[in-house]
Amino acid sequence: MKPHETLPYTELPDYSDADRIERSRAFYEAMKTRRTCRYFADDPVPRAVIENAILAAGTAPNGANHQPWHFAVIATPEKKKALRAAAEEEERAFYESKAGAEWLEALAPLGTDADKPFLETAPYLIVIFGQRKGGMNPGDTKQNYYVSESVGIATGMLITALHDAGLATLTHTPNPMKFLNEVCDRPANEKPVMILVVGKPAANATVPAHATIKKPLDQIASWL
Ligand code: IYR
Numbered sequence: 001m002k003p004h005e006t007l008p009y010t011e012l013p014d015y016s017d018a019d020r021i022e023r024s025r026a027f028y029e030a031m032k033t034r035r036t037c038r039y040f041a042d043d044p045v046p047r048a049v050i051e052n053a054i055l056a057a058g059t060a061p062n063g064a065n066h067q068p069w070h071f072a073v074i075a076t077p078e079k080k081k082a083l084r085a086a087a088e089e090e091e092r093a094f095y096e097s098k099a100g101a102e103w104l105e106a107l108a109p110l111g112t113d114a115d116k117p118f119l120e121t122a123p124y125l126i127v128i129f130g131q132r133k134g135g136m137n138p139g140d141t142k143q144n145y146y147v148s149e150s151v152g153i154a155t156g157m158l159i160t161a162l163h164d165a166g167l168a169t170l171t172h173t174p175n176p177m178k179f180l181n182e183v184c185d186r187p188a189n190e191k192p193v194m195i196l197v198v199g200k201p202a203a204n205a206t207v208p209a210h211a212t213i214k215k216p217l218d219q220i221a222s223w224l
Contacts, residue, residue, distance in 0.1 A: 031160070035212075037168035038112070039205035040122035040197065047075075049165050050124055050198065057158035063145030066135050069154050072184035074125040083127075083183050084119035087174040087195070091116060094175055109210035118170065122199035127180050128155055129190040151193050162198055168205075170197040 015023065054071045062068060074080055091114035095104070119125060130151040135142030144150075159169050172195040180192035 031163070032214075034159070034163045035168070035207045037170050037197075037199075037201050037205055037207070038118060039202040040118045040168065040170075040199040041202045042121050043123065043200045045123045045167060045199060049162075049167065050126070053158055053161035053165065054126070056161040057154040060150065060154035060157050062150030062154070063147065066131075066142065066144045067150075068131040068134060068144035068147045069151050070129040070131060070186065070190060071158075072127040072129065072180075072186060074127060074184070075123065077120070079183065080120045080125060083125060083180070083195070084116055086179040086183060087119060087172070088114055088116055090174040090176065090179070098175070110208045116172070118197055119172075119195075121202075122170075122197045124198040126158070126196040126198060127184050128158075128193045128196060129180075129184075129186055130193050131190050133189055147191070148193070155194065155196065158196065162196075167198055168201040171195075172197055 050073060054073075057071070058067060058069070074083060095114045099107070128151060130147040131144055132147060133141055134144055155171075159171070162169050174195070177192040177194075180186070180195070181188060181190065184192075186192075
């Protein structure tokens with residue numbers, strides 16, 4: 001390593017091997033209950049939960065620690081309505097022509113269509129942007145690196161934090177998403193990556209059976 005300013009590594013708990021196995025098993029059990037949700041209750045959720053989850057997402061590993069992300073939290077009925085109208089317009093074009101037969105066939109077991117009522121029902125829509133430029137400090141115009149990887153990891157951590165707080169999420173990606181810059185008042189050099197719909201599931205919420213089938217370990221991992 002080259003000389004650089006350092007601090008001691010974070011103190012991690014010195015678990016026994018048995019504890020590590022048990023904790024990792026319990027964490028898997030907890031994560032296994034996460035489901036993408038398309039039916040939300042309109043119950044309010046404290047803003048502090050969202051703030052803490054975003055802070056957790058902001059600890060994600062990322063390119064050169066430039067932290068190339070922005071989380072625009074939409075919580076007002078007016079903004080949700082505007083976002084829904086714009087998203088549904090894109091979705092209608094997608095389902096009517098852009099998707100194509102193969103894509104529509106892949107989506108059939110999920111039952112999705114262009115109607116997105118949850119965009120107005122759920123208490124929060126977190127619009128996640130990747131910043132191509134920005135560096136670490138406000139006003140910086142430095143190049144950012146590995147933006148999609150960094151934002152993808154942060155989004156995974158955000159979803160995990162919200163699941164841990166007992167909230168349901170939906171990763172929603174209308175296509176194209178450029179309209180989100182205007183709705184969220186973000187500069188043109190930021191790229192909308194996805195909308196994370198957040199809230200409690202509706203009392204009668206269902207999930208597609210298709211989505212509950214997960215690949216077994218021997219299909220997703222190899223040991224060399
Ligand atoms: N964005 C559309 C279509 C869609 C695409 C995929 I790939 C999905 O896994 C789910 C939906 C929509 O939200 O309906």
